[in-house]
Amino acid sequence: MSENTRSGAIQVKGEVLSTRRAGDYHVLTLTAPGIPELARPGHFVALGVGGVTSANLLRRAFSIYTVQSRGVYGGTLEVVFAVSGAGTEWMAGLHRGQQVDIVGPLGKPFMLPKNPVPCVLVAGGYGSAPMFMLADALRARGCRVDVVFGAATESKLFGVLEAKRVAASITITTDDGSVGERGRVTDVLPTVIKRTDADVVYACGPMGMLREVAKVAAAHGAYSQCAVEESMACGIGVCMTCVLPVIGADGITRMVRSCVDGPIFRGDRVRWDDVDTIPDDVYGAPVKGGH
């Protein structure tokens, strides 16, 4: 595995080029001069919501779906989002020409294999958004790419047609069986890993899904790279809100910031069952009877 170290984030005023619906999701296209050149698969952006006097101060994080560094508008980027609260509600109402403050690219991107090994890309819901840039990068290295997309129902799948373009095979699962196999991505993942002899599993989706994917990958001797989604206040590493327990190369568990040390982590390094807790053996844990 070779590490893509990022060369810093920038803050730019983007302009809305278009918004469109895709099932239950929205796709937002923004001008973002300078960001495409820096963006790698798995990076995210933090968008200011509600304008400069907004009462919603915290930025909202979104995986980068596509970037385009040339063209009529200079640099542009796209994100895919679900409306889930005040911020995404505002984003869904954006019109062409409105300004959006963008900070990015943020986080550590997916690590790519040095050799052309087979890879499986697993996504839950809008977790497929970062998978297309990743698939392109993997294919450019000669890797075979197979995808597994899952969602609660058909309208919550994103990019199935597009996935057909980049993947050797695509397997779909839905909880309600509205399309593909009824069930979860982890029900079909073992078969796909075995069939493709995958060395690496990449995953993006809800924490529960990531935990199971990491287990399945480990059980089949594959590396996993998981994109986590933790609540973030700053997105740039200064506030310490987005932490989760991750085992370091030295074997010690630390509460690490998912915005700068992640959001991509090795699946076997995250202590999935201890997320949202401070494990007793974590570095700097409260001493019994102490603070």
Added chain:
Amino acid sequence: MTRAVITHSPRRTSAEALPRVDMSTSLARLELPSPVLTASGCAAAGRELDQFFDITTIGAVVTKSIMMNPRSGRPTPRMAETPSGMLNSIGLQGPGIDSFLDNDLEWLRQRGARAVVSIAGGSVDEYTRLAARLRQVSDIAAIEVNISCPNVESRGQVFACDPLAAAEVIASVRRNTAPGIPVLAKLSPDVTDIVAIAKAVVSAGADGLSMINTLLGMVIDTNTMRPALAGVTGGLSGPAIRPVAVRCIFQVHAQLPDVPILGMGGIRTGLDALEFVLAGASAVSVGTATFNDPSAPARVAHELAVALAERGFERFEDAIGYAHRTPEPHAAPGGVVAVHPVNPEDDIADGDIRGGVEG
């Protein structure tokens, strides 16, 4: 401090046409080229923000409160967004003083940024040891003492809420700090009488005051119908608390006009910062607004300079406490009013400032 004339209302001219304002200021013995700093816990140790603006240009980086030992902090969720603000319950996660000095402070030193080091402890002894440890290093501009911590030796009573405990911490830190390094006591607004706490820590040797820390708050998630934060309660910050901060600074400056104040609490724009300065702050910290706009400290400094120029100030320092002057007689024609010496002690009666809640 006397100013010749003041224009009645801000001149609406373009920023370029305005005269340059001397923005230098001082916090006790610390001279600063700019009055805008970061706020503890909102800028880590400056490195991340340096991507967005040159951190050597701001007044100083106030670092995240550091304790003796590494600390994992509280479980997540650690934050909840609130109207014009947020709640946080980080629990002072940090690497401990040794790692902080070797990595964070060293980086700031090499970068050439001024560093105000914030320290936090669970006992008077911990604060004392932190001060003693900091005495061994050079290149720190000042120490900010975060006393909004539970005292493990006093059933978790917060130091900042008890004048005696607060004074004891500050006296010990002052004794163990090199004489040239200012010690700032950071006050909590969650007290009945902030002036009393201010007086207690100043008597104990504080060279200046940082105010305000967050206010204790709580959010309940209406879906889970449980507290939104794992830590149940958290500290409220952001523009939502700004009027509380301005009030605290105004009250303390009226009583202790010679004690420099580093003001903070909801500053998002240059005009917000100006309120703090007019209330009596000699410098300001920008905290939560940095999460909204990572360039906020640099932007606020620029906007503040413009706001001062628009109001006819040539020196930043002339604006400190300017809201405490006596009411003006009728404005002279042309929007120019008569000259007034600014002397808050003489002008404002105690009762006016404390001004209890009425109605």
